[in-house]
Amino acid sequence: MTKLVLVWNPAKTExxxxxxxxxxGSTWDCGSGGDAEHAGGxxxxxxxxxxxxxxxEQYEDTDDECHLQVIEVDETEATPIERVED
Incomplete structure (x- = not known):
């Protein structure tokens, strides 16, 4: 199982x-918490x-707040998506 930090848009649709x-510890790596905080505004x-x-950038002009959630997923259940040429 893998823990994921999700950042939801204000409407919780994405x-x-x-x-x-x-x-x-590097100034070049803020971990998932830093990525999530940044993404959520x-x-x-x-x-x-x-x-x-x-x-x-997508949600910076909204007055509503984004939301964080930590979940566990089984990454072995992921299925590949076949790439299609444009």
Missing amino acids: CVGFVEREPN GEKWNPVSTLADTFR
């Missing part, structure tokens, strides 16, 4: 997830994943 992990961390940056 979310992004980060594998839960502790930062490694909280503390700005730098650098963070591009996914966190994109989610933050």
Whole structure:
């Protein structure tokens, strides 16, 4: 099982997830908590994943708050998505 930190948009219709992990102490790694806080509009961390940056930008103009949730998932249950050429 793997713990994920989810960041939900204010309407709770979309979310992004980060594998839960502790930062490694480097100024270049803020861990999943930093990515999640950044994505949800909280503390700005730098650098963070591009996914966190994109989610933050998508919802930065709303007055409502994003939400965090930690869940456990069985990553072995994931199924591949076949890539299709455009």
